[in-house]
Amino acid sequence: MLDYPETLRAKLAEGALDLPLPGSGATRRRWSELARLGRTDLPLARVAEGHCDAVAILAEADRKSVPGALYGVWAARSGGTGAVLRGDRLTGTVRFCSGAHGIDRALVVALDEQRRSVLVEVDLREDRVRPVEGTWQALGMADSDSPDVVLDEVPVHADQIVGEPGFYLERPGFWLGGGGVAAVWLGGAAGVVDSVLAGLRAPDEHQLAHLGALHTALRSTQALLDQAAEIVDDDPRGDHRVLVWTCRAAAERAAWEVLDRVPRITGPTPLCRDAGFAQRLADLQVYVRQHHAERDLAALGGAVVRGEDRRVLPVFDPTGYRRVTAVAAHPDDETLGAGGVLRQLHELGASIRLVVASDGEAAFPELEAEDRAELGRRRRRELAEALAELGVHDAEVHWLGLPDSGLAHHEAELTERLRELLADADCCLLPWPGDPHPDHRAVAGAALAAAPVTAHRWSYPIWMWHWMSTTDPAIPWQRAHRVPLTDPVRQGKSAALRAFDSQLVRGPNGEPPILPPEVLAHFERDEEVLFREPRRESAPLARFSALYAAxxxxxxxxxxxxxxxxxxxxxxxxxxQHYEFAVEPACGAGALTRELAARCTRVDAFDPVAEAVAAARRHSGVAVRQATLPEGFGPERADLVVLSEILYYLSDDELDRTLDAVTEVLEPGGDLLLVHWRPWAPEAVRDGAAAHERVAARPGLVKVVSHVDDQFLLDVLRRR
Incomplete structure (x- = not known):
C-alpha cells in the first residue's frame, strides 16, 4: 500500500497543499493543482482533496486549521449510516472515510437531535474513533484508505462545532468543493491517457480516432472548469449549484469516455500485464462513481427547465467605465435590454449618453402619418419618464429621427452619425447583432463600425428572448455575461418599463400590445444578459504608434x-538556463528583451512600432528591428520563441498564420513561451485564456510549464 501519510505530510511541509481558497481570485489555480495531483496519483489526490476542502471549510467559518495536521471531510450517510450528535456525544458509523488510518483530524457531518446538519471537528487520536478493519475491500482506490469509521460516544466540546447548524450545506463554498472533486476526476482521466501515450507505438487510424475523441473530451471539460473558476471568482458568494453540477457531469462523462475508449486503444495486454496501468483504470472507475449519476443530471435538467442555467455565465464587471454610450433602435430598447446595467454604471460614476436611432413611430404600422408623428412624440416623453424612474434622469439623450422599421436602409448614415457620438466612449452598449429585428441588426452593425478601438463593446438581446430558443446555436453564449440586479435596481427597471404605456396597451385601432405580459416577463428577471462584441480585425497599428508617440x-x-x-x-x-537563439516578436520597449539576452547567445527581437524599436534598442542592447507579425520571422531555426502580450490583438487569420510561422521557426525540442494578461483589452479580438487555448490545441506542441496568476497566464510548450 502507498505510504500516503508520509507523502502527504511531505507535501504539507513544503507548502504543496497550501492552495488558494475557492472564490479568492485564484480558483483556477486551485483546481489545476488538484487536477495535477489526480493526474499523478488518484488515491493520493483523493485524500489530499479532502484535506484542502477541510481547510477551505474552516476558513469559510473564520477558523484556522491546526498547523501541520492532515484533515479529511467525512460526510457520507449511505445505507442508513451516518454520524449523530446527541447532547455532547458523537456516535454512529460513517462510511467512505478517506485517509482513516493516516490523517489527524476530520470534519464530520452529523445530525443533531433536531435533525439539523452540524459540522464537528474531531481529533482522530481520540480512542473512541475506530476504523473498522475489512470494510474497505475495493480494488480501485484501495490506497485511498476509505473504510467505515465507528464513532463511539466521542466527547464533543462547544469549540469543536464548526459554524451554525446547517452551515456545511448552506455555505457558498459547498458547491465550490464539488468543483474541486471534478478537477481531480479530470486529472485522473488525463493521467490514464498519459499512460497510453507513453506506451503507444505506431498507432493505427482507429487508435488515433479514439485518441482524438479523448483529447476533445478532456480539453472541453478543462475549458469548462477554467470558465467556471472565473465565474466563481467573479461572484464568490453566488449560487453556483448549476455550474458545479455541469462541471461534475462533464468530468464524469470524460472519465467514462476514457474508461470506454482506452481499452479499445490498448487491447487487453496492459490490462493483464501492467499492474500500474490496470490500477489506474480501476482507481478511476471507482472514484468517478462518487458522482450521483442520474440524480445529479435530473437536478441539472430541472434547473435548465427553470432557466437557472443562466447562472453559469460570468458576471459582468461594471467598474472602471467613465463614459458610456448606449445605442438603441427604438425608445424602450435600452431599458428592456440594459436598463439595470445602465443604472449600475451611473451609480458607479459613469456619464451616460443615449443615442436613439428612431422615435419608434411605426410600432403600429397602420397609423396615418399624423398619428405616427404623435406616437413618436409620445414615446419621447415616455423615455424621459423611464430614465427618471431608472435613476439616470441626467443621461444625455440624442435623437437621430431616422425612420422606424427602415433603419437597414440608413445604416451608412447611421454609422457616420454614431462615429462622432461614440468618439469619446470607453464603453458602448448596442443591440445584439443577431437580434431577429432588422432595425436592431442595422443599429448594431452601425455601432460596431463606428465604435472607437478603445471602447469595450457589449450588446443586449431584445427579441432573442421571445422569438428564438435559448438553445439556438446562433446565440453566442460563450461570450455572454450576466448582470445581477439588486432589488432596488430591479424595482427601478420595472417602474421604468411601466412608463412605456404606449407599448403595454392595445394600439389605437385595437392592435395587440407590442409588449404583452409574456414578452415583458423576459425583462423583469433578476438579471440581464450582455454579450461581449470583440473586434474581428487585428488591433490597428496606429493605436500602438499613438501610445508610443505619447x-x-x-x-x-x-x-x-x-x-x-x-x-x-x-x-x-x-x-x-541557456538558449542558443531566441525570437521575440512584438518586443515593445525591450524590458524582457534585455533579460532574455542574458539567457541566450543571440536574440532576434522585433516590433512593428518605430518608437518601440528605438526604445528597445536603448534599453536592451539588442539590435532590435522593425517588423510585423507574421512576416517578421526569419528563416533561421530558434530553440526559443517568446510571445508576450500580443496574441489577443491578432485576428483569427493573422493568429493562425503567426502560429504557422512559429511552428516553422521553432526547432524540434525548442520551447514556445506564452504570457498574456487575463482581462480583455478593448482593442483585443480575444482574451489571454482564449489565445493560450488556441496555441495549446496546435498539434506538435506539448505543454511543459503552466502558471495561472490572478492577472496573467504563463505557459511553456515544447515542439515535438
Whole structure:
C-alpha cells in the first residue's frame, strides 16, 4: 500500500497543499493543482482533496486549521449510516472515510437531535474513533484508505462545532468543493491517457480516432472548469449549484469516455500485464462513481427547465467605465435590454449618453402619418419618464429621427452619425447583432463600425428572448455575461418599463400590445444578459504608434510591479538556463528583451512600432528591428520563441498564420513561451485564456510549464 501519510505530510511541509481558497481570485489555480495531483496519483489526490476542502471549510467559518495536521471531510450517510450528535456525544458509523488510518483530524457531518446538519471537528487520536478493519475491500482506490469509521460516544466540546447548524450545506463554498472533486476526476482521466501515450507505438487510424475523441473530451471539460473558476471568482458568494453540477457531469462523462475508449486503444495486454496501468483504470472507475449519476443530471435538467442555467455565465464587471454610450433602435430598447446595467454604471460614476436611432413611430404600422408623428412624440416623453424612474434622469439623450422599421436602409448614415457620438466612449452598449429585428441588426452593425478601438463593446438581446430558443446555436453564449440586479435596481427597471404605456396597451385601432405580459416577463428577471462584441480585425497599428508617440513606455514595463513580477516568473519558467537563439516578436520597449539576452547567445527581437524599436534598442542592447507579425520571422531555426502580450490583438487569420510561422521557426525540442494578461483589452479580438487555448490545441506542441496568476497566464510548450 502507498505510504500516503508520509507523502502527504511531505507535501504539507513544503507548502504543496497550501492552495488558494475557492472564490479568492485564484480558483483556477486551485483546481489545476488538484487536477495535477489526480493526474499523478488518484488515491493520493483523493485524500489530499479532502484535506484542502477541510481547510477551505474552516476558513469559510473564520477558523484556522491546526498547523501541520492532515484533515479529511467525512460526510457520507449511505445505507442508513451516518454520524449523530446527541447532547455532547458523537456516535454512529460513517462510511467512505478517506485517509482513516493516516490523517489527524476530520470534519464530520452529523445530525443533531433536531435533525439539523452540524459540522464537528474531531481529533482522530481520540480512542473512541475506530476504523473498522475489512470494510474497505475495493480494488480501485484501495490506497485511498476509505473504510467505515465507528464513532463511539466521542466527547464533543462547544469549540469543536464548526459554524451554525446547517452551515456545511448552506455555505457558498459547498458547491465550490464539488468543483474541486471534478478537477481531480479530470486529472485522473488525463493521467490514464498519459499512460497510453507513453506506451503507444505506431498507432493505427482507429487508435488515433479514439485518441482524438479523448483529447476533445478532456480539453472541453478543462475549458469548462477554467470558465467556471472565473465565474466563481467573479461572484464568490453566488449560487453556483448549476455550474458545479455541469462541471461534475462533464468530468464524469470524460472519465467514462476514457474508461470506454482506452481499452479499445490498448487491447487487453496492459490490462493483464501492467499492474500500474490496470490500477489506474480501476482507481478511476471507482472514484468517478462518487458522482450521483442520474440524480445529479435530473437536478441539472430541472434547473435548465427553470432557466437557472443562466447562472453559469460570468458576471459582468461594471467598474472602471467613465463614459458610456448606449445605442438603441427604438425608445424602450435600452431599458428592456440594459436598463439595470445602465443604472449600475451611473451609480458607479459613469456619464451616460443615449443615442436613439428612431422615435419608434411605426410600432403600429397602420397609423396615418399624423398619428405616427404623435406616437413618436409620445414615446419621447415616455423615455424621459423611464430614465427618471431608472435613476439616470441626467443621461444625455440624442435623437437621430431616422425612420422606424427602415433603419437597414440608413445604416451608412447611421454609422457616420454614431462615429462622432461614440468618439469619446470607453464603453458602448448596442443591440445584439443577431437580434431577429432588422432595425436592431442595422443599429448594431452601425455601432460596431463606428465604435472607437478603445471602447469595450457589449450588446443586449431584445427579441432573442421571445422569438428564438435559448438553445439556438446562433446565440453566442460563450461570450455572454450576466448582470445581477439588486432589488432596488430591479424595482427601478420595472417602474421604468411601466412608463412605456404606449407599448403595454392595445394600439389605437385595437392592435395587440407590442409588449404583452409574456414578452415583458423576459425583462423583469433578476438579471440581464450582455454579450461581449470583440473586434474581428487585428488591433490597428496606429493605436500602438499613438501610445508610443505619447509615452516611450506606455505600459510602464520598466517600473510597474506587475511587469517586474511577471518578468521574474517568465524567466523562472524557462526550462533551460541557456538558449542558443531566441525570437521575440512584438518586443515593445525591450524590458524582457534585455533579460532574455542574458539567457541566450543571440536574440532576434522585433516590433512593428518605430518608437518601440528605438526604445528597445536603448534599453536592451539588442539590435532590435522593425517588423510585423507574421512576416517578421526569419528563416533561421530558434530553440526559443517568446510571445508576450500580443496574441489577443491578432485576428483569427493573422493568429493562425503567426502560429504557422512559429511552428516553422521553432526547432524540434525548442520551447514556445506564452504570457498574456487575463482581462480583455478593448482593442483585443480575444482574451489571454482564449489565445493560450488556441496555441495549446496546435498539434506538435506539448505543454511543459503552466502558471495561472490572478492577472496573467504563463505557459511553456515544447515542439515535438
Amino acid at each position: 509615452d516611450p513606455d506606455p505600459w510602464r514595463t520598466a517600473t510597474s510591479p506587475y511587469e517586474q513580477r511577471k518578468r521574474a516568473l517568465v524567466l523562472a519558467a524557462l526550462p533551460r
